[in-house]
Amino acid sequence: EVLKKIRSVAPTKTTVLLLGETGTGKGVMARLIHAHSNRKENQFIGVHCGAIPDTLMESELFGHEKGAFTGAVKRKLGKFEIAKAGTIFLDEINTITSSTQIKLLQVLQDRTFQPVGGEINIETDARFIAASNCDLREMAESGEFRKDLYYRLNVFPIVLPPLRERKEDIPELVSQFIRQLNLFHAKQISEVHALVLEALDAYDWPGNIRELENLIERAHILETSSTLTPESFPMELFQNQPPITQIALNASKSLAEVRRAGVENIERQYLKEILSINKGRIDASARDAAISTRQLHKLLTKYGIQKSEFK
Structure with missing residues (x-):
């Protein structure tokens, strides 16, 4: 309306x-x-x-x-x-x-x-x-x-x-925020994962549109693809949603391929979360992950994640 x-x-x-x-x-x-x-x-x-x-x-x-x-x-x-x-x-x-x-x-x-x-x-x-x-x-x-x-x-x-009373506006608001953020951060994010939209619709939004805008900005910074994926959002947003590893399974692929994709999704989400917590600091992130800084650098390179995005 x-x-x-x-x-x-x-x-x-x-x-x-x-x-x-x-x-x-x-x-x-x-x-x-x-x-x-x-x-x-x-x-x-x-x-x-x-x-x-x-x-x-x-x-x-x-x-x-x-x-x-x-x-x-x-x-x-x-x-x-x-x-x-x-x-x-x-x-x-x-x-x-x-x-x-x-x-x-x-x-x-x-x-x-x-x-x-x-x-x-x-x-x-x-x-x-x-x-x-x-x-x-x-x-x-x-x-x-x-x-x-x-x-x-x-x-x-x-x-x-309040936003909780007009959740039908969320998709257009998110699109508006993404267009603005693309200009500021020189990215070309054009889509939002279906699970993200479901989670946004299920949330109560006590902070109204300002909270939604902040959440999208954070995800936009973390995202490395052209789609805002669940990995770029706080895990708490999906606490009432199906686990990420259950999303978009492709039965035409082998079990090994599906398993590898699931592990990569979890690794990517984990790395982004731990870098966010440590504000991009490699030493602290590697220590919390219980791996060497060399291993962490290799994983960041593999997934195209830049530590500067989390500072």
Whole structure:
């Protein structure tokens, strides 16, 4: 349901308000909207409002002119000006001050803003996405948040339930994470093993999407093939699943070939796990495995595993 709404609103210019508890993936959804929009070739600018001091918020969003205040030694571009015809995402918008709310209202109404200390209006065509982990309607009713700004933001609200309540979104989220990680780590991982998807679906996700993203990133670093395999994930994830050695047995092969493949799977998983525990240190890993460092080097070469991936 969430992804269906995102696909519907992504191609438009409509302002989107993402609502949900911490870790439900508001930032991920904002990037997904941008990626499926006709602005995807332009900038995506994310601003974590709760992490910026109140005194710097207006300068951060709208920029400032040289000499606008003490320490403003040169002109600074704000996030709206940098975003241009792209997308700007304001996370935890519920934390901004009333003076910033007024300026933000002007941007949404007139599509113009003034840098701090400036006199000339600057136009913006940025697509606006906001997010809050608090009930903005309740804040507006109590006077903690401007009602007129709330109504401007609440054009297309999307409530993000915890991941455990929308597990049908997991495959697409995983694909999104893999695409991003491929860019950063120069890998070409394109598939996810069926057993991994089953295990992800069976898990309760107390850490929501943030936990899923971290798990996929760890597996992406460890993986040496083009498919995310069970060996690259923590063993605990599969505690309710069939043992890995029971997966995808090929009856056309001989018993010796199947046995060898099973041993190799276990060895590969074991080596990755022990290197991860020891942060890539060969001496410590060899000691824990009760083998020589020379034997460990030979095994790492055999399976194409790089110790640098675990540091």
